[in-house]
Amino acid sequence: MEQSWRWFGPEDAIKLNHIRQAGATGVVTALHHIPYGVVWSVEEIQKRKAMIESDKELGLSWTVTESLPVHEAIKIGEGDLTELFDNYRQSMRNLAACGVTTICYNFMPVLDWTRTELAAALPGGGTSLRFNAHEHAAFDVYMLERPGAEEDHSPEVLTKAKEWFDRSSESDRAKLLTNIMAGLPGAYDRYDIPGLRKMIARFNGMSADGLRETLARFLREVIPTAEEVGIRMAIHPDDPPRPLFGLPRIVSTEDDLAHLINAVKSPNNGLTFCTGSLGAGQTNNVPAMAKRFVEDIHFVHLRNVAKDPDGSFEEADHLGGDVDMVSVVTTLLEEQKRRQDAGNDNWRLPFRPDHGHELLDDVGKPTHPGYPMIGRLRGLAEIRGVMTAVAAMKQLPV
Ligand code: DNO
Numbered sequence: 001m002e003q004s005w006r007w008f009g010p011e012d013a014i015k016l017n018h019i020r021q022a023g024a025t026g027v028v029t030a031l032h033h034i035p036y037g038v039v040w041s042v043e044e045i046q047k048r049k050a051m052i053e054s055d056k057e058l059g060l061s062w063t064v065t066e067s068l069p070v071h072e073a074i075k076i077g078e079g080d081l082t083e084l085f086d087n088y089r090q091s092m093r094n095l096a097a098c099g100v101t102t103i104c105y106n107f108m109p110v111l112d113w114t115r116t117e118l119a120a121a122l123p124g125g126g127t128s129l130r131f132n133a134h135e136h137a138a139f140d141v142y143m144l145e146r147p148g149a150e151e152d153h154s155p156e157v158l159t160k161a162k163e164w165f166d167r168s169s170e171s172d173r174a175k176l177l178t179n180i181m182a183g184l185p186g187a188y189d190r191y192d193i194p195g196l197r198k199m200i201a202r203f204n205g206m207s208a209d210g211l212r213e214t215l216a217r218f219l220r221e222v223i224p225t226a227e228e229v230g231i232r233m234a235i236h237p238d239d240p241p242r243p244l245f246g247l248p249r250i251v252s253t254e255d256d257l258a259h260l261i262n263a264v265k266s267p268n269n270g271l272t273f274c275t276g277s278l279g280a281g282q283t284n285n286v287p288a289m290a291k292r293f294v295e296d297i298h299f300v301h302l303r304n305v306a307k308d309p310d311g312s313f314e315e316a317d318h319l320g321g322d323v324d325m326v327s328v329v330t331t332l333l334e335e336q337k338r339r340q341d342a343g344n345d346n347w348r349l350p351f352r353p354d355h356g357h358e359l360l361d362d363v364g365k366p367t368h369p370g371y372p373m374i375g376r377l378r379g380l381a382e383i384r385g386v387m388t389a390v391a392a393m394k395q396l397p398v
């Protein structure tokens with residue numbers, strides 16, 4: 001499998017030579033400076049590609065786009081979307097023309113990955129990302145004051161939410177808002193409470209079925225172009241895989257994945273298999289999902305989570321936590337061999353260590369939440385070890 005690494009571009013505190021030192025060869029990046037809905041021109045794509053690939057000694061290449069974002073109006077199905085669909089297709093064509101043929105995207109309304117704590121203490125120092133169900137509920141019920149929010153949380157979680165809110169200071173609440181917004185990538189707008197309320201209102205109580213319909217429409221619009229220009233579309237699952245703030249999420253469960261794959265049947269309509277996002281689902285059996293959907297996987301995020309029964313979870317060591325990483329890696333290596341045997345000789349499935357803990361000198365560095373150097377270096381090293389051992393034992397190509 002191709003070892004890859006997310007790079008936020010020239011503004012990233014982590015530089016390309018650091019990525020090389022971590023042992024990755026693939027770079028996963030996006031043109032974060034281009035506003036959502038605007039075409040990524042060939043010039044801009046080439047500029048980024050040259051940054052990544054011109055130093056031949058580093059041996060890096062731009063393997064995957066993460067993400068080519070889907071405009072909120074497309075998720076809502078709002079107004080005349082002709083131009084937004086045209087622009088998305090044009091960006092796909094331009095990426096393909098530059099040889100970047102795997103596109104990761106998501107269909108989460110308003111927010112992307114969402115956590116309530118960005119620096120939960122680990123034994124011995126270091127920090128991890130956490131989602132506390134009661135803080136999410138406190139935000140929903142007492143800060144957003146969303147009508148009917150109580151119904152979406154269990155009584156136990158609501159009791160803890162009330163306790164948290166009653167003892168929280170203004171700065172605790174401001175911090176919770178910042179933490180919740182942290183998953184929005186790059187330069188994308190962060191909302192304040194009124195802004196968030198307004199965005200949520202634009203979805204106008206949309207049901208899961210309504211969102212499924214706008215996703216199916218998006219796929220019908222873009223998959224024919226993907227087929228034509230040879231782009232692999234790889235949707236990222238919801239993180240966490242549950243509705244948030246009354247907004248539906250529809251890429252969360254095994255049934256959701258089946259629905260999406262069947263909505264537009266095409267080898268170009270596939271998945272980013274994110275073990276951490278799916279692993280936070282109380283009923284998701286991640287190794288079983290990997291086996292069932294393996295033919296549809298175009299890109300992989302490997303990380304782990306430790307779940308609590310109330311819906312809270314913490315990002316665990318890459319080989320710790322609740323997801324059986326050895327099983328998932330084995331499934332992926334077997335699939336890679338199958339595709340190579342089917343004639344795609346040199347093809348290697350790209351994966352990256354998704355988030356990492358902040359460890360050692362990571363603390364205090366201006367990196368993106370979840371994307372520190374040393375924590376991810378450790379994650380990649382552990383997964384590389386599993387991959388190498390499984391491949392050797394089963395006589396599969398790495
Ligand atoms: C989290 C990432 C996601 C992912 C997007 C893809 O760290 O896995 O933010 O990039 O959801 O569109």
Ligand code: MN
Pocket residue numbers: 236274276277301354
């Ligand atoms: Mn992920």
